[in-house]
Amino acid sequence: MKNRGGFMGEQQTKLMNLIEKNIKNDGTHETKIDHLSIIRASTLTEPLHSIIEPSVCFIVQGAKIVMLGEEIFRYDSSQYLITSVHLPIRGKITEATKENPYYCIRLGFTTEQILEVVTSQREEDSLPPKRAMLVNKTTPDMTAALIRLLKLLDSPQDISALAPLYQKEILYRILQNEDGNQMKQYAILGSHSQTIKEVIQVINDNYAKPLRIEELAKSVNMSLSSFHHYFKLITGMSPLQFQKMIRLQEARRLLLSEGLEAAEAAFQVGYESPSQFSREYSKVFGLPPKSDVKQVQENLSKRKPVYLDSK
Structure with missing residues (x-):
């Protein structure tokens, strides 16, 4: 088992034991906890195309790359990857063996959950938009909350009462971490990030219809140039x-x-x-x-x- 600093010593052992107790086979495993899934892979993979929803992915063992447009995000067991909006991506597991499988904990979240954690919307919280995907370092506090969350799989009767609390704590730790304010922007009404997030949802819901860029820009009160600028800044792609x-x-x-x-x-x-x-x-x-x-x-x-x- 490799130790890269995110899940360290006793904490890493506890988390690995909890995963291996509940997950025996390769694949994506939905759990009894809402929005929580665990991915296991004992071999490397070819690039997989998918639409990733707003979520945070913690690698516990192994490594992966995610490609968004022309940009590549690499992360391993010292880091997590967070996605704030629905995005079309390619993902490839780059470190996994039969003896040391790739393990990833994926936790989905909603705008409402972020707003529950945000206790104030101070003026200084309004930051220029950045990419809606980022990699950051996993902290011991995040790992401890993940352990508490996974332990609930052994006591299903406690899930409804305690899982929302532990999920909220994980989001709180992420928002307190470096770049946490960028994630917060996607929930704050009126921010450029939140506005583009709404447009992304419109495109996702109506992808088969002709894309009227001018109408979309007008609907969110943006000039055409500003709309293109912020959309590409956040998604790494043009609207088309x-x-x-x-x-x-x-x-x-x-x-x-x-x-x-x-x-x-x-x-x-x-x-x-x-x-x-x-x-x-x-x-x-x-x-x-x-x-x-x-x-x-x-x-x-x-x-x-x-x-x-x-x-």
């Missing part, structure tokens, strides 16, 4: 690039899980040109739709594992 990633990931899901033909999947996610869809699909996933689906199905038949830490 963001929509394209959402469309392509949904199209891939339709191809794999519902067995649609490429042209039909393209139409359902908003493409008018099948040839354009195929070109953009190949650029993102490395193969044309039909070949990509065949390869994924072959990997599944060989029982190559897929690990999801987002929905």
Whole structure:
């Protein structure tokens, strides 16, 4: 077991024991605690495309990289990765073995939960927006709260009363940590971060419809240039690039899980040109739709594992 400073000594041992007591197999495991899942992987993975929801991911053992647009975030067992809005990402586990599996604790959160922790909204809390994803150092206080939260899996009768308290403490520790104010901005009404978060939700809900950039900017009282600036600052992508990633990931899901033909999947996610869809699909996933689906199905038949830490 490697020790990188985030989960140290006795605390790390306790957390590992709790995970191994409840999780025996590779995969993403939802728990009896709302918004809490545990990911286990005993092998390295190919890049996985997914939409990650607002959440914090603590690696307990192993390492991973997450790609947002052209930006790469690396983190390991000394760190956590926090995502403040829904984002299309690629993730790849880079450190995992059968003897020392990759373990990650994922805790989802809502804007309301952040606001419960924020006791005041002082003027100095209003900071310029930054990327909606960041990596920071895990503190002993966070680890202690995680241990208390996972212990509840052994006493289900206590979950409803105590889990919200421990989840709130974890968010509190994160907000008190370096860069915590940036996360807070996504919950404070009227901030640029919160405004772009609303726009992201609109795009996610209406990805198959034509994107009217001017109308979106007007709806949040921003000039077109300011809208583009803040959107790319927060997501690492332009609005059109963001929509394209959402469309392509949904199209891939339709191809794999519902067995649609490429042209039909393209139409359902908003493409008018099948040839354009195929070109953009190949650029993102490395193969044309039909070949990509065949390869994924072959990997599944060989029982190559897929690990999801987002929905």
